[in-house]
Amino acid sequence: MHRVHNFSAGPAILPVEVLQKAQEQLVDYQNSGSSIMEKSHRGAEYVEVHEGAIEQLKQVLELGDDFEVMFLQGGASTQFLSVPFNLLSENETADYINTGAWSKKAIKEAQAFGHVNVAFDGSKESFTRIPRQDELHLNADAKYVHFTSNNTIFGTQFATEPQTNGVPLVCDASSDFLSRPINVKDYGIIYAGAQKNLGPAGVTIVIIRKDILSGISKTNIPTMLDYRSHAGAMFNTPPVFPVYMVKLVLDWIQEKGGISYFEQFNQEKAALLYNTIDDDDFYRGTAEISSRSLMNVTFRLATEELEQRFLKEAASHDLMALKGHRSVGGIRASIYNACPMESAEALASFMKDFRSKNG
Numbered sequence: 001m002h003r004v005h006n007f008s009a010g011p012a013i014l015p016v017e018v019l020q021k022a023q024e025q026l027v028d029y030q031n032s033g034s035s036i037m038e039k040s041h042r043g044a045e046y047v048e049v050h051e052g053a054i055e056q057l058k059q060v061l062e063l064g065d066d067f068e069v070m071f072l073q074g075g076a077s078t079q080f081l082s083v084p085f086n087l088l089s090e091n092e093t094a095d096y097i098n099t100g101a102w103s104k105k106a107i108k109e110a111q112a113f114g115h116v117n118v119a120f121d122g123s124k125e126s127f128t129r130i131p132r133q134d135e136l137h138l139n140a141d142a143k144y145v146h147f148t149s150n151n152t153i154f155g156t157q158f159a160t161e162p163q164t165n166g167v168p169l170v171c172d173a174s175s176d177f178l179s180r181p182i183n184v185k186d187y188g189i190i191y192a193g194a195q196k197n198l199g200p201a202g203v204t205i206v207i208i209r210k211d212i213l214s215g216i217s218k219t220n221i222p223t224m225l226d227y228r229s230h231a232g233a234m235f236n237t238p239p240v241f242p243v244y245m246v247k248l249v250l251d252w253i254q255e256k257g258g259i260s261y262f263e264q265f266n267q268e269k270a271a272l273l274y275n276t277i278d279d280d281d282f283y284r285g286t287a288e289i290s291s292r293s294l295m296n297v298t299f300r301l302a303t304e305e306l307e308q309r310f311l312k313e314a315a316s317h318d319l320m321a322l323k324g325h326r327s328v329g330g331i332r333a334s335i336y337n338a339c340p341m342e343s344a345e346a347l348a349s350f351m352k353d354f355r356s357k358n359g
């Protein structure tokens with residue numbers, strides 16, 4: 001078996017133990033004579049997987065009984081639309097914090113439904129930082145405050161939740177979901193595509209507080225986008241294989257010691273890379289230091305030519321998928337939960353070596 005050091009931003013590396021477990025069970029799930037993909041989603045075996053995953057997610061995040069967990073399709077991008085479709089009406093306002101390309105997409109969708117107050121606009125500073133609390137122009141009457149907890153493209157991350165004086169937070173947590181503890185009680189909705197920190201592409205996790213759910217009164221929501229269709233019970237065929245994989249990843253997270261284990265582990269990996277960047281000015285981190293992401297470490301070298309050489313040589317050392325997002329260029333190392341310490345170490349060591357040869 002040959003596994004590279006995989007720094008892909010998403011779909012991203014999965015724990016090798018999870019892939020092996022899935023491989024073991026693929027053809028004949030628990031001696032049932034068929035795979036989990038070939039069974040009714042209403043049958044006992046799949047229902048156990050589905051409900052087990054919901055229960056485990058509740059435990060890992062300490063959600064208690066105040067939240068519904070749903071496994072939907074359409075990616076986080078569909079949630080950009082579903083959130084305002086369910087929560088925002090024409091004469092109402094929602095606050096959106098614009099910290100990058102994904103926030104911008106969420107804003108665009110919401111503008112079709114009601115008034116969007118952009119509480120902070122990071123575009124003026126090329127999205128290099130997260131706003132301070134005192135920079136947020138929040139609206140006391142807002143239906144919700146939307147933020148992107150981690151900006152996958154720009155390598156920035158909120159260190160803590162924005163304070164909203166009781167207005168529920170709606171969070172696109174696609175690229176840092178389950179990477180650290182959160183203040184659950186501040187959230188109305190948390191959504192995330194699974195393909196970075198939680199499983200393969202094809203399932204979107206949506207967590208909604210029950211009082212927000214029961215407060216939805218709009219009548220024009222298409223059935224598949226209406227949260228009320230999906231909460232509490234499966235409405236239609238869920239993405240059974242991705243949900244099964246999510247369940248295996250949740251087992252793995254719990255075996256490792258839960259979210260607090262990953263908080264520490266992710267801090268250690270990120271520190272290794274940021275310390276290497278900060279050693280001198282050969283590498284230049286693109287995010288302001290206080291806004292740096294623990295999930296996506298973004299940096300530049302002196303010239304694009306040198307960056308190309310860096311990527312090429314890195315690949316020859318099995319250090320893969322380090323190219324920055326096509327919209328910003330540079331280098332990006334995505335080091336989600338499943339990225340092992342050895343990969344961060346191998347990258348840091350390659351960076352030092354490359355610097356000594358080219359600096």
Ligand SMILES: Cc1ncc(COP(=O)(O)O)c(C=O)c1O
Pocket residue numbers: 010074075076077078102148150151152153172173174175193
């Ligand atoms: C923060 C964030 N939000 C949303 C998306 C879009 O997710 P999807 O492709 O699941 O629609 C991404 C994808 O990379 C992302 O990083």
